[in-house]
Amino acid sequence: MSLDATLARIDSDLPQATERLFELLRIPSISTDPAYKDDCQTAADWLVADLESIGATVSKRHTPGHPMVVGHIDGKGPHVLFYGHYDVQPVDPLDLWDRDPFDPELQDTPNGKVIRARGSSDDKGQLMTFVEACRAWKAVNGTLPCKITFFFEGEEESGSPSLIPFMKDNADELTADIALICDTGLFDSRVPGIVTMLRGLLGEEITITGPSKDLHSGMYGGAAMNPVRVLSKIIASLHDDTGRVTVPGFYDGVPDLPEDVAAQWEGLGFDHTAFLGDVGLSHPAGEQDRTALEMIWSRPTCEVNGIKGGYTGDGFKTVLPSKASAKISFRLVGTQDPHKIRESFRAYVKSMLPPDCEVSFHGHGASPASQMQTDNPTFPKALEALSEEYGMAAAYIGCGGSIPIAGYFKNYLGMDALLAGFGKDDDQIHSPNEKYDLESFHKGIRSWARLLARL
Amino acid sequence: MSLDATLARIDSDLPQATERLFELLRIPSISTDPAYKDDCQTAADWLVADLESIGATVSKRHTPGHPMVVGHIDGKGPHVLFYGHYDVQPVDPLDLWDRDPFDPELQDTPNGKVIRARGSSDDKGQLMTFVEACRAWKAVNGTLPCKITFFFEGEEESGSPSLIPFMKDNADELTADIALICDTGLFDSRVPGIVTMLRGLLGEEITITGPSKDLHSGMYGGAAMNPVRVLSKIIASLHDDTGRVTVPGFYDGVPDLPEDVAAQWEGLGFDHTAFLGDVGLSHPAGEQDRTALEMIWSRPTCEVNGIKGGYTGDGFKTVLPSKASAKISFRLVGTQDPHKIRESFRAYVKSMLPPDCEVSFHGHGASPASQMQTDNPTFPKALEALSEEYGMAAAYIGCGGSIPIAGYFKNYLGMDALLAGFGKDDDQIHSPNEKYDLESFHKGIRSWARLLARL
Structure with a gap:
């Protein structure tokens, strides 16, 4: 086995690897919008074919939602499962994109090339960083250094409704010595x-109904209850003046940040201003007695992700909706219980x-926070592999996002x-003009090769 | 001149009059939406042709917005101007309509036929009630009993931006002994x-901007300011716990209801529950020390007509918008000054x-309330005509809507x-499934004929 030859192969194959990624990026696999159901199937099919091209035994697996893709490559040594998701966020507001979101392009920027x-x-x-690392490894060495299972989901951006049942039904097939998940970012660009810490996520959609139909605000304005006002009042009440969430019991299970972790984070030199x-922005808007890094890594939140009511088109309409x-949505930490918080939130809204006025609720995902166990021997190996590739000591960090799969x-x-x-803070994920640095793609592939060599 | 023969002619011509109205209703002249600009022209052209068919000298008059239609029929006696508007409200939410909003139909209902x-x-x-009254009068009597000017606007539902300049530029042509305006309703169905009292209207659109782009609520949630929360807090603060509007100076110029008017309204036996x-609804939601009739006729209001922010499509998107x-919009009474209130509102929001966070404002219409002068001799004549047609004593009433043209x-x-x-409370104007009772159309035409006979 030769790591150097594999890394050289990765370098020389980068244009082809990029073109393969472009093929996948051209498929608009937006999982949350039923209009893109067929595209999710197409993306899964593409992955099946691509994994087969590197010698995996692959199947597209039916679920009540979008399909899973599961592939296996046999090998000696430990059994590693690699997880990624092929579905993407919606693209609206489309007018803020500089080009078609599904027509990928390699662009030159002041910070280097981006996809x-x-x-x-x-x-x-x-996701493709790991697939490409395996492809290069196999091309150079003939076999892989360990047994690998690929596990790709198509519902990550829509709450993963099929995930737990699928894992339960296929536990033997999916259980490995460790799972590798590639859906986070660098600490900073270097x-x-x-x-090792991920926030949980609870999603709730609430609809307030007042009058039985839209009314003329001249005929009824002043006398009839306006549900936009009611909803605004509820939203305004969800935080107190210090930025804390007011839902009763919300902070049950929120731990204090251990002193050693706080000290380690302090040592990261996070640039809050930048x-x-x-x-x-210039002002951390959350709990006023916390740093911005604490706000996003170790504190729970409540955010409004969308609101609508009444006439929102051009011009003016004097409707009383x-x-x-x-x-x-709520980001959760520690041992906060998403189901208890959901109940408490609903009771609070009703109160x-x-x-x-009436309210109806539509629950979306509910996942608790995760704390990784770093005593698995793969952790120090991964720290080494990343440190070697980037020439900087890799760190154990938190993440404000929610990747419930780890839990x-x-x-x-x-x-x-x-x-x-290998993502960067300016990748604009979930926003218009999302990008991935070509360097992230390249170093990502190389990092996985370095880890494979250590397994 | 024969009123009886004219009324008989109106009765026999009702099917044809209804079909003419249908032609006009088929033109989707939504003035607030630029997509319907050509349709507004078409509606104006239709009116020009229809007025010409009853012998008027008519012209479509260019404005920076949608055109005005002005027609004249010479005659002896007083000079009467009749005003109406040919533009309509938007139709969304379209899925709540039982049929195409621009495919009119005569329908049987438990309360009689409706258009x-x-x-x-x-x-x-x-608008067509008066045109049809003139048509029938002319057909029976050859000439009209007075000089008539028709004045039809196409921007009433979008704040009438061209109206005042046009009136100033054409003051001589438009000034008559009295203006008749047909854009209100019956007190009740009998x-x-x-x-004699109309509320004013002030429209404001506000946009709160926080981050420079949509963010991932995992990466930034808790640390970055959420403009939906800011907007909700502002809206929630616009009313106090007793339902009064909190904008400073808002109640300057709001008169107490005179005792005689209060007594007259009391005598109308308004059915608040119905x-x-x-x-x-069951509970008047406005100022808690007022009756529902006061709330809508004589008290000012503040309503949210629409709100939007973030992701509002199907599913869930953890965006921080x-x-x-x-x-x-604000409904105004007495001598409340819409321009002062606009300034005060904007300062309040900024505070x-x-x-x-930044805010930008887009001002829509700003018109004060109107109080009619009932000493003009046409008023008692109109009371007589309406009372005769309906067999019930007509009343001087208020109106919660805003028809600034009167002022x-x-x-x-x-x-x-x-x-x-001749509209009814259940006409669902500005709402899905708008209708007009055939009886309203019929008695409306007859009422104007009765008034023409008295002029």
Whole structure:
């Protein structure tokens, strides 16, 4: 086995690897929108074919939602499962994109070449780093250094409704010595990181109904209850003046940050000013007694992800709307229980309803936070591999996002999970003009090759 | 001149009159949406041709927005101007309509035949009542009993931006002894009314911007300012716990209801329970020390007509939006100054902005309330005509809606205005499934003929 030859192969094959990624990026596999159901199938088919091309035994597996892709390559040594997701976020507002989100392009920027497309960073580009590492390894060495299972999901951006049942039904097939998950980012553009703390996520959609139909605000304005006002009042009440969430019991299970972790984070030299400045802000808006890094890594939140009610087109319409709705999500930490918080939130909303108003709830995902177990021997090997590739000591870091799969692997398959990824803060995932640095793609492939060599 | 023969002619011609109205209703003249600009032209052209068919000298008059239609028929006696508007409200949410809003149909209902279409009541059906009265009068008597000017606008539902300049530029042509305006309703389904109090209207659209782009709520949630939360807090603060509007100075110029008017309104026997019950409500939501009739006729209001921000499609997207916006309108009474209130509102919103947020304002219409002068001799004649037609004593009533044209006629042309109309509370104007009772159309035409006979 030759790591150097594999790395050389990765370097020389980069244009072809990029073109393969472009093929996958051209498929608009938006999982949350039923209009793209067929595209999710197409993306799964593409992955089946691509994994077969590197010698894996692959199948597309039916679920009530979008399919799973599971592939196996036999080998000696430990059994590693690699997880990624082929579905992507919606692209609206489309008018803020500089080009078609599904027409990927390699662009020159002041910070180097980037791959511009929806899903380039989250998560197709990251997913393909591991596939390409395996492809290069096999091309150079004939076999892989360990047994590998590929496990690709198509519902990550829509709450993964099929994931747990599928894992339960296929526990033997999916259980490995460790799961590798590539859906996170570097600590900053120079320092790689392994995520050991992930926030949980609870999604709720609430609809307030007042009058039985839209009314003329001249005929009824002042006398009839306006559901937009009711909804606004509820949303306004969800935080107190210090930025804390007011839902009763919300902070049950929120741990204090251990002193050693706090000290380690302090040592990372996180640039709070630049973090907010990059998105046009200057003031951390959350709990006023916390740093921005704490706010996003170790504190729970409540955010409104969307709101609508009444007339929102061009011009003006003096309507008094019958309904108003909002999508609200909570990021959770420690041992916060998403189901208890859901109940408490719903009771809280109901307690704020004035006469003549009704509320309906539509629950989306509910996953607790995850804390990784770093005593698995793969962790120090991964730290080494990343440090070697980036020439900087890799760090154990937190992540404000929610990747419940890590917890599921532990809870349902008894398997530790290691999250390493190569995204950057400015990748604009979930936003218009998403990109993935070509350097991230390239170093990502090389990092996995370095880890494979150590397994 | 024969009123009886004219009324008989109206009765026999009703099917043809209805078909003419249908032609006009088929034109989707939504003035607020630029996509329907050509349709507004088409509606104006149709009116030009129809007025010509009854012998008027008519012209379509260019404005920066949608055209005006002005027609004249010479005659002896007083000079009467009749005003109506040919534009209509938008039709969304379209899925709540039982049929195409622009495919009018005569439908049997438990309360009699109705004309179902957008604009049937507001205001094409009402506008045509007067045109049809003139047509029948002329057919029977050869000439009209007075000089008549028809003045039809195409921007009433979008704030009438061209109206005042046009009135100033054509003051001589448009000034008559009195203006008749048909854009209001009966007091209830049996009792006709002449509106002597109209609320004013101020429209404001506000957009709150936080981050410079949409963000991932995992990466930034908790640390970055969420403009939906800011907007909700502003909206929630616009009313106090007793339902009063909190904008500073808002109640300057709001008069107490004179005791005689209060007594007259009390005598109308307004059914507050039925008024709210018809739209699924039971509790007057406004100022808690006022009756529902006061709330809608004599008290000012603040309503949210629309709100949007973030992801509002199917499913869930954990975005932290960059922007959120709301359309907010105020109904005004007495001598409340819309321009002062606009300034005060904007200052109030700015005072509530947290760090890192910006607000932009887009002003829509701004018209003060109107109080009619009932000493013009046409008023008692109109009361008589309406009472005779309906067999019930007509009443002087208020109106929660805003028809600024009445005030403009007084202020810019020195002309009194008389508002009489035949709409019913359940006409669903500005809502899906708008209708106009065939009886309203029929009695409306007959009522105008009775008034013409008295002029």
